[in-house]
Amino acid sequence: MSEQLLNTSAHAPGSANASRRTPDGEPDAPAIGDWLHIECDGSVVVYTGKVEVGQHIRTSLAQVVAEELRLPVGAIQLVMADTDRTPFDMGTFGSLTTPTISYRLRQVAAATRLLLRDLAANRLGVEPHELVVADGRVTHAPTGRTCGFGELTQGRRLTETYAGAPITSPDQWTVAGTEVQPVEGLSIVSGVQRYTPDLTLPGMLAGAVLRPPSFGATLVSLDARAAQALPGVTVIREGDFVGVTAPDRHTALRARDLLLAEWTVIEQLPSTQLFDYLRSNPAGAEDAPRPPLPLHHEQGQVEAACAGAELTFAQTYSVAYIAHAPLEPRAALADWTSGRLTVWTGTQRPFGVRGELSEAFQMPEQSIRVIVPDTGSAYGGKHTGEAAIEAARLARTAQVPVKLIWTREEEFTWAYFRPAGVIDIVSGVQADGTLICWEFHNYNSGAAGIHTPYDVPNQRIAFHPTLSPLRQGAYRALAATANHFARETHMDEIARALGVDPLTYRLKQLKDERLRAVLEAAAERFGWERAAHEPGCGNGIAAGTEKGSYVATCAEIAVDRTSGEVRVVRVVQAFECGAIINPTALRSQVEGAVVQGLGGALFEAIAFEGGRISTNRFSSYRVPRFADMPVIEVLLLDRKDLASAGGGETPMIGIAPAIGNAIFDATGVRLRSMPLVPAGVLQVD
Amino acid sequence: MLESVSCTVNGLETSVTAGPDVSLLSVLREQLDLTGPKIGCAEGSCGACTVLVDGELVRACVTPLAAIAGRHVLTIEGLALDQQLHPLQRAFLDTVAFQCGYCTPGMIMAATALLSHHPDPDQDMIVRFMQGNICRCGMYARIVRAIRQAAAELRAGKGVGDEP
Numbered sequence: 001m002s003e004q005l006l007n008t009s010a011h012a013p014g015s016a017n018a019s020r021r022t023p024d025g026e027p028d029a030p031a032i033g034d035w036l037h038i039e040c041d042g043s044v045v046v047y048t049g050k051v052e053v054g055q056h057i058r059t060s061l062a063q064v065v066a067e068e069l070r071l072p073v074g075a076i077q078l079v080m081a082d083t084d085r086t087p088f089d090m091g092t093f094g095s096l097t098t099p100t101i102s103y104r105l106r107q108v109a110a111a112t113r114l115l116l117r118d119l120a121a122n123r124l125g126v127e128p129h130e131l132v133v134a135d136g137r138v139t140h141a142p143t144g145r146t147c148g149f150g151e152l153t154q155g156r157r158l159t160e161t162y163a164g165a166p167i168t169s170p171d172q173w174t175v176a177g178t179e180v181q182p183v184e185g186l187s188i189v190s191g192v193q194r195y196t197p198d199l200t201l202p203g204m205l206a207g208a209v210l211r212p213p214s215f216g217a218t219l220v221s222l223d224a225r226a227a228q229a230l231p232g233v234t235v236i237r238e239g240d241f242v243g244v245t246a247p248d249r250h251t252a253l254r255a256r257d258l259l260l261a262e263w264t265v266i267e268q269l270p271s272t273q274l275f276d277y278l279r280s281n282p283a284g285a286e287d288a289p290r291p292p293l294p295l296h297h298e299q300g301q302v303e304a305a306c307a308g309a310e311l312t313f314a315q316t317y318s319v320a321y322i323a324h325a326p327l328e329p330r331a332a333l334a335d336w337t338s339g340r341l342t343v344w345t346g347t348q349r350p351f352g353v354r355g356e357l358s359e360a361f362q363m364p365e366q367s368i369r370v371i372v373p374d375t376g377s378a379y380g381g382k383h384t385g386e387a388a389i390e391a392a393r394l395a396r397t398a399q400v401p402v403k404l405i406w407t408r409e410e411e412f413t414w415a416y417f418r419p420a421g422v423i424d425i426v427s428g429v430q431a432d433g434t435l436i437c438w439e440f441h442n443y444n445s446g447a448a449g450i451h452t453p454y455d456v457p458n459q460r461i462a463f464h465p466t467l468s469p470l471r472q473g474a475y476r477a478l479a480a481t482a483n484h485f486a487r488e489t490h491m492d493e494i495a496r497a498l499g500v501d502p503l504t505y506r507l508k509q510l511k512d513e514r515l516r517a518v519l520e521a522a523a524e525r526f527g528w529e530r531a532a533h534e535p536g537c538g539n540g541i542a543a544g545t546e547k548g549s550y551v552a553t554c555a556e557i558a559v560d561r562t563s564g565e566v567r568v569v570r571v572v573q574a575f576e577c578g579a580i581i582n583p584t585a586l587r588s589q590v591e592g593a594v595v596q597g598l599g600g601a602l603f604e605a606i607a608f609e610g611g612r613i614s615t616n617r618f619s620s621y622r623v624p625r626f627a628d629m630p631v632i633e634v635l636l637l638d639r640k641d642l643a644s645a646g647g648g649e650t651p652m653i654g655i656a657p658a659i660g661n662a663i664f665d666a667t668g669v670r671l672r673s674m675p676l677v678p679a680g681v682l683q684v685d
Numbered sequence: 686m687l688e689s690v691s692c693t694v695n696g697l698e699t700s701v702t703a704g705p706d707v708s709l710l711s712v713l714r715e716q717l718d719l720t721g722p723k724i725g726c727a728e729g730s731c732g733a734c735t736v737l738v739d740g741e742l743v744r745a746c747v748t749p750l751a752a753i754a755g756r757h758v759l760t761i762e763g764l765a766l767d768q769q770l771h772p773l774q775r776a777f778l779d780t781v782a783f784q785c786g787y788c789t790p791g792m793i794m795a796a797t798a799l800l801s802h803h804p805d806p807d808q809d810m811i812v813r814f815m816q817g818n819i820c821r822c823g824m825y826a827r828i829v830r831a832i833r834q835a836a837a838e839l840r841a842g843k844g845v846g847d848e849p
Contacts, residue, residue, distance in 0.1 A: 053785055054822050182781060182783075185781070186778065187786075189770065189793065190770070192721070206715075248711065250703075250707050250708070250715075326785075326821060327723070327731065328787045329724065376787030377784065377821055377822055379821075408726045589784075591823060593823070595823025596822075618728070623819055623821060625819060626816050626818075626828075627816055629812070629825045
């Protein structure tokens with residue numbers, strides 16, 4: 001049995017019932033003890049429903065708590081993402097951990113510090129203001145008398161409220177705001193970190209699930225004799241669900257492949273017809289699952305302004321479906337043997353997955369426990385609980401724990417994708433180049449980052465939900481990537497048509513000081529003004545803001561004139577998200593976002609036909625690798641005077657337009673569809 | 686159908702029994718509980734399962750068990766000696782060359798193979814050698830830095846088992 005599994009039955013002070021939800025779903029757990037516990041030995045345990053997926057939030061959250069309790073980071077232990085032990089949490093997404101939970105934990109820890117001080121004052125018979133909290137003790141400096149945290153609270157649940165506790169201002173930080181290495185680093189480099197696919201339970205079986213040959217296919221008949229004949233194999237059929245259990249994964253997958261199934265397939269759209277389809281198939285209220293809400297923003301007189309414009313521009317942009325392709329595939333270990341259902345699974349929404357299990361098995365949520373081990377990444381792709389439900393279904397019949405690990409083909413086919421989309425932009429400028437009208441229509445990809453930060457008096461901005469031939473969902477930065485690609489490409493097109501430097505043109509119609517600051521910082525470091533223009537080389541710039549943070553990206557690219565191969569040579573990215581809590585983690589997020597964004601910018605795309613994904617392996621779906629790496633320079637602007645915002649998503653929205661604009665600079669070819677060079681080379685007619 | 690194979694895994698002589706088409710990765714993970722090598726792609730194209738066999742880089746997911754008979758397998762779990770991290774492990778820690786860490790064992794093992802053949806690899810050589818390992822979190826630049834740092838340490842004689 002793995003260490004994680006043994007640890008989960010440890011002491012749990014805050015029962016799940018102690019936490020309630022506010023109407024908007026945020027946790028409303030008002031007592032310190034809902035979030036933080038001090039053991040008798042003075043060690044501090046913090047409880048949060050957030051998950052660690054590589055953003056090093058386990059470390060950054062420990063930092064803010066340590067800061068308020070005047071402790072070193074190593075003194076704080078976090079219990080994360082366990083529905084029995086942590087307060088309710090909506091999920092780890094939307095760059096929300098820092099502005100919501102991190103802020104809340106700062107208040108909780110600050111209130112705890114004041115509480116400890118008051119308790120010590122009582123015990124020592126002195127005034128609270130004479131006491132100093134440091135190194136896990138509260139000390140009366142004049143007399144040297146001192147009490148340890150554990151002595152003062154005796155392991156009791158801290159029922160006191162934390163509301164209104166004054167938190168330490170970022171300019172006073174000594175632990176938060178500093179470089180701290182990830183706390184799980186040693187486990188990771190030693191190879192002992194156990195992710196869901198690595199967990200074991202005594203008597204556990206391996207599972208596998210039969211998939212239809214194409215989307216929408218229904219099962220007609222099943223011959224399971226050959227599969228059943230393998231030693232230790234059981235075939236489980238419940239309606240259209242067919243799965244197997246076996247003593248090991250190899251046998252489970254072999255048994256699944258021996259299942260003889262007949263299917264009725266239905267006609268499906270090929271990816272070559274995707275963009276026409278999106279434009280002509282608006283989603284109706286009846287479409288399931290719930291389509292996202294449309295958006296319509298209207299300001300000024302768009303038609304009149306465009307009619308009076310000196311120059312108008314009309315262009316269409318598009319983005320493909322892409323896959324998250326987390327290296328850890330979806331996986332779950334399900335166990336019914338304790339009389340309840342316990343599922344270990346890598347998901348961003350432990351409480352959401354508990355809800356899905358509750359619905360699937362028609363049982364109350366209190367009878368279900370979901371535990372999320374630190375997970376091998378997610379990028380918005382692990383919101384749902386398919387593997388959890390499938391493993392639980394197999395385990396219920398098998399009556400022993402079952403572990404299911406999706407294959408790479410399943411991960412590429414039966415998960416969900418970043419939405420594809422089409423974006424139409426019409427703009428108009430006055431004789432001096434001033435932007436006076438802006439009409440922006442996004443079909444399907446989403447509304448995130450859809451509003452322009454530039455000053456335009458007349459604007460119409462709309463998001464139109466459509467039907468989607470593929471299952472789609474959240475993806476790191478959501479539609480901010482598509483909307484910034486379209487907008488920042490279009491801005492570049494206007495500047496170039498006017499013969500104005502693209503940076504100058506942007507700054508001319510930009511009042512937002514924070515966005516100006518990142519643009520100017522990136523341009524200066526990049527050497528935008530002095531940037532050389534060797535043949536076949538080009539420079540591009542792009543900027544944007546989303547979720548309270550600001551990014552500007554400069555890219556230098558080179559095009560091989562014989563092969564047409566496009567290489568990104570250098571990227572300079574400036575990023576600002578208020579007061580930085582952990583610069584180590586943030587710099588890593590910004591670098592990683594650039595790299596991941598580079599894949600979607602250049603070559604990542606899901607191809608499909610006949611209801612099958614043809615890019616269903618790493619050998620057919622290209623992701624960024626070592627050889628694709630540019631030199632990446634990251635500039636972090638630390639604004640201690642501003643509230644901390646999340647930094648996991650927005651750093652990826654600038655890279656695609658910066659690269660596209662650089663390709664235009666190098667070649668005069670304007671690319672308006674992501675990925676820009678799907679075959680890795682520029683095709684010039 | 687079952688065959689018994691004797692080999693050395695992380696310095697321990699061992700004998701495992703499995704079908705002929707069972708991969709080394711399955712045996713390491715499910716029979717020996719060595720889960721440092723990860724399940725990633727099952728086609729040898731992501732590098733998450735990388736181990737060393739007689740010092741050579743091997744993708745355990747596409748290596749049949751029979752291929753390791755009588756040979757020495759080294760996984761990430763066997764890399765540190767006497768509780769001392771290998772210089773590559775230290776360098777990955779120092780440079781924070783990981784986010785989620787799922788690719789890290791495979792990265793470190795591939796880099797171990799690289800450094801055993803090329804004690805002073807330049808950027809191009811590292812990139813070419815490591816091309817088969819995916820870090821979806823995009824920590825490539827840091828991994829290159831970590832490899833160069835470890836290479837320098839190893840060349841300076843600050844190897845495994847030495848005092849820091």
